[in-house]
Amino acid sequence: MPETEVEPEVQRIGRDLHDALPGRSRNPVKAIDARAMELASRDAQLRAALFRLVDVTPACRSLDDLAAHLGAYLEEVGERPPPIEAALRAAHNAAGRRALGLAAAGGVRHMAHRFIVGESPKAALRTLRGLWDDGVASSVDLLGEATVTREEADHYAERCHEALDALADSMGRWPSRPALESDSSGPLSRVNLSVKVSALTPLMRPEAPEVGREDAAQRMRPLLRRARDLEAHLHIDMESLDALETTIELVFELLDEDEFATGPSAGVVLQAYLRDSPAQLDRLLEWAGASTRTPPLTVRLVKGAYWDHEVVEARQHGWRPPVFEVKAESDRNFESLSTRLLSARPLVRVAIASHNLRSVAHAVAVNRATGGADADLELQILRGLGDELQQALASNELRVRAYCPVGDLVAGMAYLVRRLLENTSNDSFLGDQQRGAPIEELLAAP
Amino acid sequence: MSEFLNEPVLELRRAPVRESLLEALRELDSRLPLEVPVLVGGDRGAIEGLDSTDPGAPSRLVARAGRAGEAEARAAVQTAAAGFREWSAHSAAERAEVLSGAAGRLRERRLELAALMVRECAKPWPEADADVCEAIDFLEYYARAAPSLDTGAELLQVPGERNTMRHAPRGVVAVISPWNFPLAIACGMTAAGLAAGNAVVLKPAEQSPACALALVEALHGAGVPPDALALLPGFGEAGAALVRDPGVHVIAFTGSGAVGLDIVRAAAETPEGQGHVKRVVAEMGGKNCVIVDADADLDDVVPALVGSAFGFAGQKCSAASRVLVHEGTHDALLRRLGGAVEVLDVGQAERFATDVPPVIEQEAQERVHGYARDAEAAGRLVARPERVPDAGWFCAPTVWAGLDPDAPVLHEEVFGPLLTVEAVSSVEAACDAVDSLPFALTAGLFSRSPATVDAVAARLPVGNLYVNRGITGAMVARQPFGGNRRSGVGTKAGGPGYLLQFTEPRVVTENTMRHGLVVE
Secondary structure, eight states, X not given: OOHHHHHHHXXXXXXXXXXXXXXXXXXXXXXXXXXHHHHHHHOHHHHHHHHHHHHHGGGOSXXXXXXXXXXXXXXXXXXXXXXXXXXXXXXXXXXXXXXXXXXXXXHHHHHHHHHOOBSSHHHHHHHHHHHHHTTEEEEEEEOOXXXXXXXXXXXXHHHHHHHHHHHHHHHTTSOXXXXXHEETTEEOOSOEEEEOGGGSOSOOOTXXXXXXXXXXXXXXXXXXXXXXXXXXXXXXXXXXXXXXXXXXXXXXXXXXXXXXXXXXXXXXXXXXXXXXXXXXXXXXXXXXXXXXXXXXXXXXXXOOSOHHHHHHHHHHHTOOOSBOSSHHHHHHHHHHHHHHHHHTTTSEEEEEEOOOHHHHHHHHHHHHHTTOOGGGEEEEXXXXXXXXXXXXXXXXXXEEEXXXXXXXXXXXHHHHHHHHHHHHOTTOHHHHHHTTOOHHHHTSOO | OOOOOOOOOOOTTSHHHHHHHHHHHHHHXXXXXXXXXXXXXXXXXXXXXXXXXXXXXXXXXEEEEEOOOHHHHHHHHHHHHHHHHHHHTSOHHHHHHHHHHXXXXXXXXXXXXXXXXXXXXOOOHHHHHHHHHHHHHHXXXXXXXXXXXHHOOOOOOOTTEEEEEEEEEOSEEEEEOOSSSTTHHHHHHHHHHHHTTOEEEEEOOTTOHHXXXXXXXXXXXXXXXXXXXXXXXXXXXXXXXXXXXXXXXXXXXXXXXXXXXXXXXXXXXXXXXXXXXXXXXEEOOOOEEEEEOTTOXXXXXXXXXXXXXXXXXXXXXXOEEEEEEEHHHXXXXXXXXXHHHHTOOBOOTTOTTOSBOOOSSHXXXXXXXXXXXXXXXHSEEEEOOSOOOSSSXXXXXXXXESOOTTOGGGTSOOOSSEEEEEEESSHHHHHHHHHTSSXXXXXXXXXXXXXXXXXXXXXXXXXXXXXXXXSOOOOTTXXXXXXXXXXXXXXXXXXXXXXXXXXXXXXXXXXXXXXXXXXX
């Protein structure tokens, strides 16, 4: 299907969605957050100070300690706005440090609550139920510290089991929402858990992917069984490129086992920022074509959240970065992969995870143009980042799922920093949107 | 010449790259054992007297080598004196071209050379590949530094006077190199000597003669005259003879502290007929500590410690040996570090899955086991993987805690996969402990406080301090490497000024005033 044919539809859908975005002024708390983020994205040094504060908060032993760290980070900011100067002065005496520590801890906690829906799956249920009532499904992601020992891998697996149980127990009693519960391929699970392979094994070795695969498989198998028995969906997240081989091979290997021939529903992630993502998609489709499983593999298409990591690592080693370095290339690839995925149905189910209005509108238009019902396209947003888009999508009766991290502040820090990085990045869609870029620009073909 | 850039390491996370290395290993295996003659001038000596074996399978002969003794050392130095005249007649720019050409030859053979290190030294693939890259880097870096020796430093000039300074080569450099970086360190010292215009006699460690031969072949092939570079495979006797030889001007050594200090003493002698004082450039041992403050992120600390202490079985002079951790974080670190070490894969270097390869030889195995026994008597075992292969010189990686502060294992270099952990009341207390050691090579600090980072950097005497990362893997031009105190004598390798150690400065002052006229 020529892209020119869908372009007018992309524009129309994009404008409809844009019109449906809630006004920011209606939510005063978010307005404050937006101001802080805006400030941070304008000033690189301030942004660094903010990130370092968020990063160190869980390791600080006292408010005094926290304030001392914050003071030291702010010292390194060259041109300090008046409130920062005041904070720095406060850091110079004990009483001031206590007040500053309290304020900083409160600020970080507030920011964390924006992205993290609860400390445990049980604690998250209220929010998840609220989403469901608003016509939004969820996928729960359990945040954790890095896994470096067997015990930590076991503990993460245990948390996943408990999450599946707790979610299944509660969600089973929720009222029916037909629009969220089936597509052309059949029923869709209410319970949807995202898991990370690197958390299931201490043996991720990029140069020996079979080691991590074999070890993680021992913990993944019982999880798949549990998900199958509870009729839950298990989504295997993708992390940095170092984990890609281990992750993909693990998923293929396990889903090919006889006991999983009819379930559970499972999914993987395709990262559009990877230069070789078209080849990755070939591989996914080849596997899906050869597979005899009944629930189709769900493929979640994302831009990718490890861009800075991949670029820095490649530069340090003298490698060509594995990711597109020009945003437009990544955006174009995203649309091309969307189109290919949507054309590959019913071999796969498609989930488009993006906060870029243009990318989302494009997927919706292509889905319709290829004869798909709106229910056949899942749109995913990140809790805390895509809340406004989520509302716009739901109000346009599109099927939307919010990716909801669950865990405590310590465990969530790496996640939080990645999300902040995304939100304050100079060439992010959200950044453009926050700066009030005109609709023509936001919806322009990449 | 183009701007210096580090040679990129292989992207081992990609399967075809790994397969190409395994193919190179199969090809190498089909040619074993290699032959390493004594090479002096154009002459190839006999190939007997020294066998180089695979530490992971000691019955496998990797190379048969000649065994140079005093006579060969003497002949090599005399030939080098002639070679020196020929080589030093070339301009620095010409010498630089030759060195860069040698780098190209190593680049062409990089897979084969990495495979050779896997076999001859049980160096795992990532480290073996990095070793080849470092060798290439030394050649390219010193090649680029050489021309400035001819032009010299800027001096103060006044009217009627022209002052110039240049750096002339000293003569014959004896390079005595270790087996743990069998290509890179041999190459770094040799390339520096040659770049500065000296002739070099290379005496590689007896455990890695074949790697040294590959280096010498690359240099000869690129145009270093046969007389200007000799290879003396052999044992300590050849090295000792070189150190005492009156025809040697500079001794460049990397190895143990005991041998290094012997060299320093022996080189101080000025026997009748020796018209110069020898200079010693020595990189010796370390007792490298990593300080972990209470605000450190253990998610980063644990992998960095595991990599720094157990990579290549701890056989790097920069390897982490002692952890000094804030008492508030001590128990959590011990639990996580212990768990991470229990899952380490101890196996053959040729397996990409291997985390800890065998140590170099039986003597090393016995030494490490001896320290483990000491540690057992003076403290408690925190972690040790269950499975350790029998055949080959394997040592289980271990972590120890609760040690008696006077235990030798806390103060002596183990040079093997053994890590100790001590609780400290503060970062200052940790700095005191580091400062009380006679070694000062590398150290690490994990802290997220800028003030702590500044204070520790100002306080620690070490040559290389690494903050919030592993403490091994110094890169040419990025982390010039070398120790202070009893860890080393000389300027940092792979950094500015290193070549000057292989030269003699000469200043010429010319009166440009004649009968009141300045003739410039």
